[in-house]
Amino acid sequence: xxxxxxxxxxxxxAAVGVITSRKPVYxxxxxxxxxxxxxxxxxxxxxxxxxxxxxxxxxxxxxVLFLFVVMLIGGGELDDIGGRNKxxxxxxxxxxxxxxxxxxxxxxxxxxxxxxxxxxxxxNDAAAFGQGSVQAIAAVLYTDxxxxxxLASILLLVGMIGAVALAQPPKKD
Amino acid sequence: xPEGYLxxxxxxxxxxAFAVIALGVSALLGPRRHNPAKDEPYESGILPFGDARRRxxxxxxxxxxxxxxxxxxxxxxxxxxxxxxRLGLFGLIQMGIFVAILLxxxxxxxxxxxxxxx
Amino acid sequence: xxxxxxxFLAILPLLILVxxxxxxxxxxxxxxxxxxxxxxxxxxxAASLAAVLLVRPAAPTFQGMTLADELGLFASxxxxxxxxxxxxxxxxxxxxxxRRPGAYVALLLLATAGMIVMAKASDFITIFLGLEIxxxxxxxxxxxxxxxxxxxxxxxxYFLLGAFASGFFLYGMALIYAATGxxxxxxxxxxxxxxxxxxxxxxxxxxxxxxxxxxxxxxLALVPFHMWxxxxxxxxxxxxxxxxxxxxxxxxxxSLIRVLxxxxxxxxxxxxALAGLAVVTMTLGNLAALRQTSLKRMLAYSSIAHAxxxxxxxxxxxxxxxxxxxxxxxAYTFMNLGAFATIQAVQRRDQNDVTTEQITGLSTQRPGLxxxxxxxxxxxxxxxxxxxxxxxxxVFSGAVQGGMTWLAIVGVINSxxxxxxxxxxxxxxxxxxxxxxxxxxxRTGWAVWTTLVITAVATLALGLWQQPWMESIREAVTLLAxx
Numbered sequence: 001x002x003x004x005x006x007x008x009x010x011x012x013x014a015a016v017g018v019i020t021s022r023k024p025v026y027x028x029x030x031x032x033x034x035x036x037x038x039x040x041x042x043x044x045x046x047x048x049x050x051x052x053x054x055x056x057x058x059x060x061x062x063x064v065l066f067l068f069v070v071m072l073i074g075g076g077e078l079d080d081i082g083g084r085n086k087x088x089x090x091x092x093x094x095x096x097x098x099x100x101x102x103x104x105x106x107x108x109x110x111x112x113x114x115x116x117x118x119x120x121x122x123x124n125d126a127a128a129f130g131q132g133s134v135q136a137i138a139a140v141l142y143t144d145x146x147x148x149x150x151l152a153s154i155l156l157l158v159g160m161i162g163a164v165a166l167a168q169p170p171k172k173d
Numbered sequence: 174x175p176e177g178y179l180x181x182x183x184x185x186x187x188x189x190a191f192a193v194i195a196l197g198v199s200a201l202l203g204p205r206r207h208n209p210a211k212d213e214p215y216e217s218g219i220l221p222f223g224d225a226r227r228r229x230x231x232x233x234x235x236x237x238x239x240x241x242x243x244x245x246x247x248x249x250x251x252x253x254x255x256x257x258x259r260l261g262l263f264g265l266i267q268m269g270i271f272v273a274i275l276l277x278x279x280x281x282x283x284x285x286x287x288x289x290x291x
Numbered sequence: 292x293x294x295x296x297x298x299f300l301a302i303l304p305l306l307i308l309v310x311x312x313x314x315x316x317x318x319x320x321x322x323x324x325x326x327x328x329x330x331x332x333x334x335x336x337a338a339s340l341a342a343v344l345l346v347r348p349a350a351p352t353f354q355g356m357t358l359a360d361e362l363g364l365f366a367s368x369x370x371x372x373x374x375x376x377x378x379x380x381x382x383x384x385x386x387x388x389x390r391r392p393g394a395y396v397a398l399l400l401l402a403t404a405g406m407i408v409m410a411k412a413s414d415f416i417t418i419f420l421g422l423e424i425x426x427x428x429x430x431x432x433x434x435x436x437x438x439x440x441x442x443x444x445x446x447x448x449y450f451l452l453g454a455f456a457s458g459f460f461l462y463g464m465a466l467i468y469a470a471t472g473x474x475x476x477x478x479x480x481x482x483x484x485x486x487x488x489x490x491x492x493x494x495x496x497x498x499x500x501x502x503x504x505x506x507x508x509x510x511l512a513l514v515p516f517h518m519w520x521x522x523x524x525x526x527x528x529x530x531x532x533x534x535x536x537x538x539x540x541x542x543x544x545x546s547l548i549r550v551l552x553x554x555x556x557x558x559x560x561x562x563x564a565l566a567g568l569a570v571v572t573m574t575l576g577n578l579a580a581l582r583q584t585s586l587k588r589m590l591a592y593s594s595i596a597h598a599x600x601x602x603x604x605x606x607x608x609x610x611x612x613x614x615x616x617x618x619x620x621x622a623y624t625f626m627n628l629g630a631f632a633t634i635q636a637v638q639r640r641d642q643n644d645v646t647t648e649q650i651t652g653l654s655t656q657r658p659g660l661x662x663x664x665x666x667x668x669x670x671x672x673x674x675x676x677x678x679x680x681x682x683x684x685x686v687f688s689g690a691v692q693g694g695m696t697w698l699a700i701v702g703v704i705n706s707x708x709x710x711x712x713x714x715x716x717x718x719x720x721x722x723x724x725x726x727x728x729x730x731x732x733x734r735t736g737w738a739v740w741t742t743l744v745i746t747a748v749a750t751l752a753l754g755l756w757q758q759p760w761m762e763s764i765r766e767a768v769t770l771l772a773x774x
Contacts, residue, residue, distance in 0.1 A: 137252045144295065146295065146297060158398065158401050160282055
């Protein structure tokens with residue numbers, strides 16, 4: 001419980017850092033910290049595969065892409081994002097208002113789900129290997145979810161063709 | 174909570190402590206004597222010009238995207254590696270199809286010079 | 292852990308498409324004459340079509356991930372026909388806008404594969420993967436004309452809004468999963484039927500369905516989620532627009548019908564919500580189309596209106612309405628693809644659009660093209676005996692049967708509004724004096740002619756001759772077993 005609170009506080013602080021930093025690079029680095037602490041939280045709830053995904057894909061690759069994009073578009077310092085010097089209500093433009101409402105809605109939905117719900121109990125493979133373990137994922141991913149698994153490779157293939165087709169300068173021949 | 178992860182936690186704590194102490198101590202103990210020449214990014218006498226954050230060529234993007242795609246590919250292979258024995262031939266064929274599809278994409282990117290710096 | 296037996300026959304059309312894509316990608320590296328790749332694509336589409344029609348596998352396949360039912364068959368045929376025609380359409384013109392014809396063909400085939408997956412999917416996970424494969428391919432295809440700033444803008448817009456829509460999809464699916472404990476449509480349906488009140492998170496179900504509907508709304512360009520449509524349809528290369536305007540609709544509507552059938556409770560409020568969506572979609576689409584000078588933008592708004600007509604069939608909530616919606620999708624595939632094919636035939640090689648000014652007096656320069664365009668415009672208006680008329684007839688009569696006469700009336704009024712801008716095109720082609728220089732219109736190659744003739748003949752024939760395939764539609768709807 002103590003560790004959970006520590007990690008949760010770090011994650012929250014990092015999340016606030018992401019949206020308040022003036023420099024996009026700092027935002028991305030705060031996001032990295034956020035992802036890393038989330039991975040720790042996943043481990044604490046025994047979702048080990050998710051933790052590995054979080055570290056390898058999100059902290060490893062997505063952040064790298066973010067930093068690349070920030071550099072591609074030449075991310076300097078954002079001056080006075082949306083009128084920092086104004087009062088809170090004056091800064092609350094309608095897109096932000098909608099974002100605020102949607103964010104609160106998300107919080108309510110998740111909170112409601114957690115408070116009112118009974119969790120589905122682990123069955124079959126999940127029970128045998130431990131729910132959330134890599135083995136339990138493997139036991140269903142390559143059998144029951146064989147088709148989605150192969151479709152994922154097609155999705156990745158589309159991404160590869162797209163990257164080459166859109167961004168790679170054509171060969172000079 | 175899985176106890177097996179304790180060493181990692183300890184390592185994370187030591188690593189952060191090292192960073193915090195190294196930076197903190199030098200900030201506390203180091204003398205601070207500013208002068209204009211010292212505050213220049215380079216003290217070698219060349220005057221700085223332009224912005225340090227220049228636009229990068231688009232080719233970085235291709236490399237970054239391909240990196241992400243292969244990263245995701247690896248994460249999808251990881252559970253198989255843990256259960257390869259039990260999944261046997263069935264799993265091997267599954268993984269074979271998966272890799273074959275991506276291999277074609279790899280060859281396509283490769284032959285289109287996506288990995289060559291122009 | 293037990294290893295499953297996989298019924299590969301059930302996904303044979305998909306396997307053919309993917310294998311052909313890989314072949315096209317590899318052939319692209321060695322073949323000098325890039326037209327070969329398009330022919331390879333056409334061959335794959337034909338083989339896949341044959342597999343769809345000839346190989347009838349037994350039902351639930353791949354652990355309930357996809358279904359091989361009549362609805363899937365129906366949608367697959369419509370999608371594959373659209374792909375084949377789009378490939379033919381692009382055959383002579385790919386080099387106008389891209390230097391990577393191989394990637395173009397490959398992405399078109401992969402988008403088709405994604406659409407077929409989505410149309411046949413019976414599990415949220417496969418629905419989502421199909422959706423992503425088709426969307427991602429289309430984002431790239433829309434931006435394929437790299438030297439055209441509009442094409443780039445269109446791709447970016449489509450990507451951002453599409454990614455947003457995917458978020459709605461995922462969130463909706465997550466909430467439905469939380470409410471019912473399954474991602475499988477059949478399981479969800481069973482769960483709702485057996486204990487609708489005692490589900491763990493019962494209130495989450497309607498919210499989830501609502502979010503899913505928003506996701507589908509984005510993909511189908513329903514008002515108020517249509518903002519991207521005109522810019523994307525105008526900016527994309529014309530052959531891509533022709534393909535995506537019809538095939539995406541077929542795939543998404545087929546999937547929407549499946550989802551609705553699974554979570555269906557026959558509730559009046561849900562039907563009224565769909566009906567309301569249909570009304571604003573038709574009306575706004577048609578009104579906005581009235582004042583367009585770009586033909587592609589006009590057809591984009593008209594496609595929004597047509598999505599509204601199809602939705603009318605779903606809102607009716609009875610078998611008649613669903614049959615009408617499916618009929619409409621087939622009808623729309625041919626008449627709309629034909630209209631875009633004519634635009635492609637008329638547009639200059641260095642352009643990606645046709646203005647109303649450019650087609651003024653077309654009948655004197657290109658009587659053949661003008662005549663075919665007239666057929667498509669009449670069909671889109673809904674003139675008997677063309678397919679468009681029967682499509683409208685079936686969805687509106689479904690609405691009347693479902694006790695929504697007012698909806699049918701709104702639909703008919705809308706068709707009358709739409710007649711103005713469709714017929715205006717015809718009037719301009721025949722009455723106006725020629726303004727565009729004759730040399731501006733490139734020679735129409737055999738492939739484009741073939742596309743035009745196939746779509747025109749189908750537009751005419753499928754209206755007159757509909758007995759056999761209406762039966763297949765009826766069977767598809769009956770199998771859905773709406774409660």
